[in-house]
Amino acid sequence: MLKEVCWQIGGEQGGGLDSTVEVFNTVASRAGYYVYAYKTFASRIKGGHTDFTTRLSTERVQAPAAGVNLLVTLDQESIDLCARNVYPGAIILADEAINAKLPEGIDAKLLTMPLNKLTLALGNPLMKNNLVLGASAAFLGMPIDGFKTYATTRWGNKGEEFVALIHKSMQEGYDYVVANWPELRLEIEEGDGKERLLMIGNEAAALGALAGGCRTVFSYPITPASEIAESLVKIFPKVGGVAVQMEDELASIVACIGAGFTGARAMTATAGPGISLMQEAMGLAAMTETPVVIVDTQRGGPSTGMPTKQEQSDLMALAYGGHGDSPRIVLAPGSVGELIPMTAEAFNLADNYHCPVLIASDLAIALFQQTVEPEEAKLSSMPQINRGPLANPEELAGLARDVFQRYSKQVNENGVSARSLPGIKNGQFLATGAEHGAFGKVTESAANRVYMMDRRMRRIQNVNTEAVRYFGSENADIVVIGFGTTVGAAKESIAEIEAATGKKAGVLQIRLIYPVPVAQIQAYVKGAKAMVVESNATGQFSFMLKGAGYNPANLYSLLKYDGTLITVEEIRNAAMAVLNGEGQYFVSGGGQGVRKAADPTITLAAQEA
Amino acid sequence: MLKEVCWQIGGEQGGGLDSTVEVFNTVASRAGYYVYAYKTFASRIKGGHTDFTTRLSTERVQAPAAGVNLLVTLDQESIDLCARNVYPGAIILADEAINAKLPEGIDAKLLTMPLNKLTLALGNPLMKNNLVLGASAAFLGMPIDGFKTYATTRWGNKGEEFVALIHKSMQEGYDYVVANWPELRLEIEEGDGKERLLMIGNEAAALGALAGGCRTVFSYPITPASEIAESLVKIFPKVGGVAVQMEDELASIVACIGAGFTGARAMTATAGPGISLMQEAMGLAAMTETPVVIVDTQRGGPSTGMPTKQEQSDLMALAYGGHGDSPRIVLAPGSVGELIPMTAEAFNLADNYHCPVLIASDLAIALFQQTVEPEEAKLSSMPQINRGPLANPEELAGLARDVFQRYSKQVNENGVSARSLPGIKNGQFLATGAEHGAFGKVTESAANRVYMMDRRMRRIQNVNTEAVRYFGSENADIVVIGFGTTVGAAKESIAEIEAATGKKAGVLQIRLIYPVPVAQIQAYVKGAKAMVVESNATGQFSFMLKGAGYNPANLYSLLKYDGTLITVEEIRNAAMAVLNGEGQYFVSGGGQGVRKAADPTITLAAQEA
Amino acid sequence: MATMADFRTSEKSWWCPGCGDFGVLAALQKALVELATEPENVALVAGIGCSGKIGNYINSYNLHVVHGRSLPAAQAVKLANRELTVLAAGGDGDGFAIGMGHYMHALRRNVDITYVVMDNQIYGLTKGQTSPTSDGGFHTKSTPNGNIEKSVNQMQLAIASGCGFVANGLSSNQKQLVQIIKQAIQFPGFALVNTYSPCVTFNKVNTYDFYKSELVNVDEDPTYDRHDKFAAMKMLMEHNELVTGIIYEDPNSTRYEDLVKGFKPEGIVNQKWEVDDETWNKVLAQYK
Amino acid sequence: MATMADFRTSEKSWWCPGCGDFGVLAALQKALVELATEPENVALVAGIGCSGKIGNYINSYNLHVVHGRSLPAAQAVKLANRELTVLAAGGDGDGFAIGMGHYMHALRRNVDITYVVMDNQIYGLTKGQTSPTSDGGFHTKSTPNGNIEKSVNQMQLAIASGCGFVANGLSSNQKQLVQIIKQAIQFPGFALVNTYSPCVTFNKVNTYDFYKSELVNVDEDPTYDRHDKFAAMKMLMEHNELVTGIIYEDPNSTRYEDLVKGFKPEGIVNQKWEVDDETWNKVLAQYK
Numbered sequence A, B: 001m002l003k004e005v006c007w008q009i010g011g012e013q014g015g016g017l018d019s020t021v022e023v024f025n026t027v028a029s030r031a032g033y034y035v036y037a038y039k040t041f042a043s044r045i046k047g048g049h050t051d052f053t054t055r056l057s058t059e060r061v062q063a064p065a066a067g068v069n070l071l072v073t074l075d076q077e078s079i080d081l082c083a084r085n086v087y088p089g090a091i092i093l094a095d096e097a098i099n100a101k102l103p104e105g106i107d108a109k110l111l112t113m114p115l116n117k118l119t120l121a122l123g124n125p126l127m128k129n130n131l132v133l134g135a136s137a138a139f140l141g142m143p144i145d146g147f148k149t150y151a152t153t154r155w156g157n158k159g160e161e162f163v164a165l166i167h168k169s170m171q172e173g174y175d176y177v178v179a180n181w182p183e184l185r186l187e188i189e190e191g192d193g194k195e196r197l198l199m200i201g202n203e204a205a206a207l208g209a210l211a212g213g214c215r216t217v218f219s220y221p222i223t224p225a226s227e228i229a230e231s232l233v234k235i236f237p238k239v240g241g242v243a244v245q246m247e248d249e250l251a252s253i254v255a256c257i258g259a260g261f262t263g264a265r266a267m268t269a270t271a272g273p274g275i276s277l278m279q280e281a282m283g284l285a286a287m288t289e290t291p292v293v294i295v296d297t298q299r300g301g302p303s304t305g306m307p308t309k310q311e312q313s314d315l316m317a318l319a320y321g322g323h324g325d326s327p328r329i330v331l332a333p334g335s336v337g338e339l340i341p342m343t344a345e346a347f348n349l350a351d352n353y354h355c356p357v358l359i360a361s362d363l364a365i366a367l368f369q370q371t372v373e374p375e376e377a378k379l380s381s382m383p384q385i386n387r388g389p390l391a392n393p394e395e396l397a398g399l400a401r402d403v404f405q406r407y408s409k410q411v412n413e414n415g416v417s418a419r420s421l422p423g424i425k426n427g428q429f430l431a432t433g434a435e436h437g438a439f440g441k442v443t444e445s446a447a448n449r450v451y452m453m454d455r456r457m458r459r460i461q462n463v464n465t466e467a468v469r470y471f472g473s474e475n476a477d478i479v480v481i482g483f484g485t486t487v488g489a490a491k492e493s494i495a496e497i498e499a500a501t502g503k504k505a506g507v508l509q510i511r512l513i514y515p516v517p518v519a520q521i522q523a524y525v526k527g528a529k530a531m532v533v534e535s536n537a538t539g540q541f542s543f544m545l546k547g548a549g550y551n552p553a554n555l556y557s558l559l560k561y562d563g564t565l566i567t568v569e570e571i572r573n574a575a576m577a578v579l580n581g582e583g584q585y586f587v588s589g590g591g592q593g594v595r596k597a598a599d600p601t602i603t604l605a606a607q608e609a
Numbered sequence C, D: 001m002a003t004m005a006d007f008r009t010s011e012k013s014w015w016c017p018g019c020g021d022f023g024v025l026a027a028l029q030k031a032l033v034e035l036a037t038e039p040e041n042v043a044l045v046a047g048i049g050c051s052g053k054i055g056n057y058i059n060s061y062n063l064h065v066v067h068g069r070s071l072p073a074a075q076a077v078k079l080a081n082r083e084l085t086v087l088a089a090g091g092d093g094d095g096f097a098i099g100m101g102h103y104m105h106a107l108r109r110n111v112d113i114t115y116v117v118m119d120n121q122i123y124g125l126t127k128g129q130t131s132p133t134s135d136g137g138f139h140t141k142s143t144p145n146g147n148i149e150k151s152v153n154q155m156q157l158a159i160a161s162g163c164g165f166v167a168n169g170l171s172s173n174q175k176q177l178v179q180i181i182k183q184a185i186q187f188p189g190f191a192l193v194n195t196y197s198p199c200v201t202f203n204k205v206n207t208y209d210f211y212k213s214e215l216v217n218v219d220e221d222p223t224y225d226r227h228d229k230f231a232a233m234k235m236l237m238e239h240n241e242l243v244t245g246i247i248y249e250d251p252n253s254t255r256y257e258d259l260v261k262g263f264k265p266e267g268i269v270n271q272k273w274e275v276d277d278e279t280w281n282k283v284l285a286q287y288k
């Protein structure tokens, strides 16, 4: 009995594989397994290769699997592309019709099944997927009933006959495997049956927004962010919110500022190109001290880049991308589950620090399903709505006009002063992106400028949030620093590093990317070697760390920027190399393993004098 | 006899003072003086205080004066605002009509002259300015003939009578001073009569573009950049170029990319808000490897900020502002004169490195007149047009289609491969912002991604340009690091620092802001204390230096961010404090002098564990 | 009830003496007074330009955004708090150059706001460049040889986009302008109030006198039917947009806000945002 | 002379089988062949979207810009090299959502390019959201309760903006579309070729059949006068833009390029850029 299996299915994009996988993952989750699912897909709608991988386990899993146990392939291209990732001895199930050939040197059993023929006999092309599901269940020892139950509830509205056909197809697939390969089993331990949630990060962000009091969303579709607004537009009618698809990202962010100014909690969600377009207006939010929340689901950049591929290369743009000096707060989730309270918290931070709060999600968190523990999604464990410094309407009513100072020197411990909201008598003020005085009116006084600039920047140096989270051994020899999707792999790598090297390892998850929590990082790393793992080409977070004063001599780096996810193995290998003193900078990916590299920070090469 | 005098005039904005000053400066320049002129003005058209200061000298001057010798004031507000900046014993000339009062404690002679009355008698309100010019000439011992000659050529087309009236007014102003204050003279040594040029940086940038083969400009008006396009739109009819006022900055930059793709040399000019808006498309230029030149005349940010005030706070945005990792080159001029060849060179760099080349100008360079030596503007001393790697049309004609690889692995020593231009047979390719292969066609292959990313980033590590320039003593104890407008003051501070401290001082001018020339800087600074002087609140260049590996312990900093120019005195005072070991970080401005400050780099404050 | 004084601020104006924007500001304040609005219930979002400085001079909640983006903000203000009188304001460059995309989309979205454009056919604040509404042949710093682009016809565009209230006023015709603004504010949906607001400093062609002699006033034409869309379009085409008055009004306009499913009359800010368990669990259920 | 094969590439298409964009591509290639253009003299600038991928499938100089910005680039390409046949292409979202501002300004600037829009009334590449040209009530991922915005009337906007060539084709009506594109390319100035190009995957309402039954073809109406601007506008208003053919053509169009002072017939790239001493000194003189 296995504690964990990895199932993969490959075929043509747009052919319905996604819904097959959705069924598989949901049934697995309902059976009490932990699920981590990911996929390869291209920026096209129909045609071309796609593959979906699901790692299911009786324990929490949060990283790509080291290999695949059962690979289902609907075309030869999928075999060619996926077969080299299987575990030795794995099962590769192919449609008889494709005349499958296994590439040389692959240690796997290629089994063929007359999927096309059986589908034809069933009389509905959609049934191929159900045959595949049945067959997969049989190999993995998952009860077919779970699949059937799901089909009943999901497609019940399409009529009994249709459901019966689905059931029949599933059973046929199951039976075919049992009958033909009675010995071949990858049986996984039974799931604990506990009810968990399964969702993608974009859905988690939508949930967090809902819990965080966000009722206005202004956004523009973009991969891989669109599902955030698409989730909220479905949820909002229940709570009286409004999600507007704007004409572009410039409009989206400015609309959020408008709503924020008025007192609503507003959010926009976008990816890199949108972040670039929002730079000017983020400065406006900072200048007017208006709360606004922005989710960036990072993808391959720059420009259009690789819209369907993983990357974490927007950090510099998120923290420093606009002209002038302006405050921002940049958070990063370490898992889908974490994104729910983090998004809710973002609104509290925005209301308390009166500046843009950005969430640096990434494609793999945004789009790939992960198990979320019920505790992570409990309403009662969400941060309470905290509106931050607000003027008191009764107090203002008692004053005359032109008394309330929106940009008053009377600030709270964070350097923030109370804001008034439209509708509050005597609270009128001017919120302008131009430099201004206490009432908001434009002034170019030099002394005022210095005060206002300090006022704005100072606030973010004291952001009250859990900036870092440490996992693994105390007094580690190596601390892997990561954020976003890499955190999962990093956490799973701890045991492997320790096993491989006999040294102690830890992981420091960065939850607050900016302002860089250097002191907190130093406190955790102590004398250890710190290895920053990030999915970009120039080591953006390392650069930020060094710029913020971190000693470069003690900073190691593993980068991957080929669009694929960082794996446990890569982190382990890089950590081993670091601990062995083999180098300071490493890269991985592009079809090659971990290898030494030059310092990725861009500087001008030394020249002859 | 003085080697240098400083003349200042204050009055109401929009009242014609600017043209008075233009006459004064031009006449001074023609008389063979070096001129450095600057002004205080607001983001409004008519009304409100404005003042203009002109430092004229028999030696090159490139920084604000330490005081004013002759202050001409047309209203009391100007006295109130400007009188405290005069040298002891200075002359303050006021219109009798304003009933001028000198604020207490100011050591200056307040003289009044019936400007209004005389103007009335002359019968044309414009003549007040000429009275002022004549009076100023008298005080400064400048021959009135220079002014008259200028008037003749400049306004000759308005008729003899008008010119005669101007001459008369000038003479009257002159005579009034001679008659009433025969003893009061600030006589400056005679100018050397050598023909020099006087222009603002925006005009210099336009000249550089002309010399650099730029014939397409796409831009959108913005302070303080507009004059660049406004100059070129006047010049272009002479050479068959086209300057289009676009609908916004998004269009401007993408149009430049279109023109660059087609083979033209294209430029846009903007300020901070425009830079923020151009971030996405800069990535497009980088991805498509298309040359494009962007001038940023930095002003007070963020958002609308202080549009008419000096700042150097766009560095982060210029170097790292877009999403994803992408190459850019950022240059900074140290004077108006330098901007001519630098702008021309920018086009060569763009054509050779196939990426965006940005020029980080700043408001004071952009808008304030400086003397330019004829040698700096000689056509023969401009960089020769160098088109960089271009496919050979004859060679391509001999090939079939689909042979030429625009993104070929056959790269030159800079990592750049030849480009073809529309119209060249068999050179057709796809230039896309999406990741692509050798022919430009879209691909999401992991191995290709790594190659292409490395290809793009690698090129800027070897930019062949004069990255830094050193001035002052060898083996200095302190090296002042500056760029843009601060370079002038820094250079003038060398002697003062050395005189005040007995230590050796040098100035390292950064001409290549990004990629940061760390090695070059280290080579010049050696064991000295390096003090970065910049006009922003967070020490952006220091941050870049540290991020690029510069040792933070040896980096000192003087910041000013109140919108005014850094002065020689401030640099000297900060340098003294640094040499005295009084601190590492200093700020100045806002009505206070140089003072110690905390590390301006934004990081999260250390928290309780 | 609020008076004119209540809508004024103590700021000294940064506009040039004689600038058309004074008249627009005054008419706007007058309209607000006559509609019995209170300063705290008015939110004005302005763009960047001389005209965009209007927020310094009116006592209301003012948001002064980046260049060209008053409309997205104003629409959001209204959605966030439906009880406010929401105005957007700015210049011809702000609205029809950099802001053109937002203008076109606000027109068709039909959120209940009023957009007051101060059209001086020039860029004032940047000191006199050609604007998208500048006439052909117009000489400025940016077109020293004369403007060679066709000018934007913002009112025709409004009608072609389905905008339900299209009006044009002249800064110096206070009486008419006050009337127009009042009706625009009362109109249920997006209302365009274009105004010709002369720039006395940089535009020496399109002056008060020019407009006075050129404008055709449909308010004074008893035969003109402002509910006839074709007629309105034809009028504007024939007179090159030199038309004043309420040019088009759609009697059947429905606000965007009224079409949003589940949207509450009080908008957003006046709700309680805490989610109840039932709603939360219903939403969570789809992820189980 | 170039053939269809010369304009094709070896790339396998990423479009879904049956996508309307195939027809637009084919018509475009055919038009180029019939006009005897050579691939190296064609520059095509495309936006982002399914439609924007067109540059992968046509053998010409292709520039694939960021979302919404094909027009500024295409205009600049033409100014840089007037000898090229310059096309811009993209989807309804690309052109009329994020790209709307540029569209409006390209219309009035009148640079001699042809803009081919593949309007499927939906966002294809991002997997089916409502687009600015989607019909009212249309259900998509982003408007699960039906679209509540008015749709953009891009052809009316073109006419209101002074565009001199406004045409609409249907992807499946190759014969007409080829004719339209040919005339558009030959038109001296900015030419709009809107096409209805059905998205067979995400738009199940605006299908080939839908268009076939709804479109009014002015090319087949002998009484229709395509030089009458007002008639064109009326036609579009009355039929809710469901009109096909060459709807408006201005017989007196003058290209922007022809109005730029001192501009040379060869544009920019074919000039020598070195400045001669005389010109340089003349320019420098003003700073002396």
Ligand SMILES: Cc1ncc(C[n+]2csc(CCOP(=O)(O)OP(=O)(O)O)c2C)c(N)n1
Pocket: B220, B221, B222, B223, B249, B273, B274, B277, B304, C048, C049, C050, C051, C052, C066, C067, C090, C091, C092, C093, C094, C095, C118, C120, C122, C123, C124, C125, C126, C131, C199
């Ligand atoms: C992104 C950006 N680009 C350019 C500017 C510079 N700018 C300020 S106002 C303005 C145009 C002013 O014209 P208009 O909108 O007609 O207003 P007016 O001053 O005429 O009232 C411009 C281009 C800016 N502030 N921001």
Ligand SMILES: Cc1ncc(C[n+]2csc(CCOP(=O)(O)OP(=O)(O)O)c2C)c(N)n1
Pocket: A220, A221, A222, A223, A249, A273, A274, A277, A304, D048, D049, D050, D051, D052, D066, D067, D090, D091, D092, D093, D094, D095, D118, D120, D122, D123, D124, D125, D126, D131, D199
């Ligand atoms: C700045 C930016 N925002 C959003 C996107 C995401 N995006 C890609 S294509 C597209 C719209 C596609 O619709 P359309 O232009 O109609 O083209 P179609 O796919 O329907 O042909 C969007 C929103 C992007 N690439 N860039």
Ligand code: SF4
Pocket: B045, B046, C014, C015, C016, C018, C019, C020, C021, C050, C051, C120, C124, C125, C198, C199, C200, C201, C202
């Ligand atoms: S410049 Fe023109 S628009 Fe601006 S304030 Fe003066 S008159 Fe008004």
Ligand code: SF4
Pocket: A045, A046, D014, D015, D016, D018, D019, D020, D021, D050, D051, D120, D124, D125, D198, D199, D200, D201, D202
């Ligand atoms: S999704 Fe629609 S528009 Fe995109 S390729 Fe498929 S059919 Fe064409």
Ligand SMILES: [Mg+2]
Pocket: C049, C091, C092, C093, C118, C119, C120, C121, C122, C123, C124, C131
């Ligand atoms: Mg204007």
Ligand SMILES: [Mg+2]
Pocket: D049, D091, D092, D093, D118, D119, D120, D121, D122, D123, D124, D131
């Ligand atoms: Mg579309």
